Amino acid sequence: MQQAWLEMNTPQCGYCQSGQIMSAVALLATNAAPDDAAIDAAMAGNICRCGTYPRVRRAIHRAAELFREQDALPAAGTAAVEATP
Numbered sequence: 001m002q003q004a005w006l007e008m009n010t011p012q013c014g015y016c017q018s019g020q021i022m023s024a025v026a027l028l029a030t031n032a033a034p035d036d037a038a039i040d041a042a043m044a045g046n047i048c049r050c051g052t053y054p055r056v057r058r059a060i061h062r063a064a065e066l067f068r069e070q071d072a073l074p075a076a077g078t079a080a081v082e083a084t085p
């Protein structure tokens, strides 16, 4: 996930990014290939005052691709998933 975030130059100020990443991990634990609508629905509770939403979406698509390539999708029930509201 961090690699994808870096590749897409996702953060701006960084304030919201830990929550964005936690929600993204939770999404990929249940959906290995989310479309834009699924991403938007999963990330809806994360507010970013810097407006990084398009970059967050691209980073999630890239992370899903990387996880699939490495056959290493996050498992449901991990700490990241459990911490997501």
Ligand code: FES
Residues within 6 Å of the ligand: 011, 012, 013, 014, 015, 016, 017, 047, 048, 049, 050, 051, 052
């Ligand atoms: S990156 Fe600044 S609030 Fe999201």
